[in-house]
Amino acid sequence: MDPISIGLGLAGLGMSLFGGLGQASVVRQQAQISAQVAGVSGQIAGDEQQVQAQRQQQMELEANRQQLQNFRNVQASSSS
Secondary structure: OOHHHHHHHHHHHHHHHHHHHHHHHHHHHHHHHHHHHHHHHHHHHHHHHHHHHHHHHHHHHHHHHHHHHHHHHHHHHHHO
16 A cells, blocks of 8 residues: 555544544533433423412412402391
């Protein structure tokens, strides 16, 4: 083999190694992003549960308020 072919072969090998390292870096970044997305999704699910609990509490308070208002109306009509 002539020196030029050897040089080109080594350059190609070096570029292949560099490309492999770059690809590993991309895969690592993708894994980090996936983990972040999973964390955000979990946080969103927790927030949605809190919203549902607040809605439930609001509905219960509204029902209690309505019952109290009905009781007052009955009392007012009985005393008249």
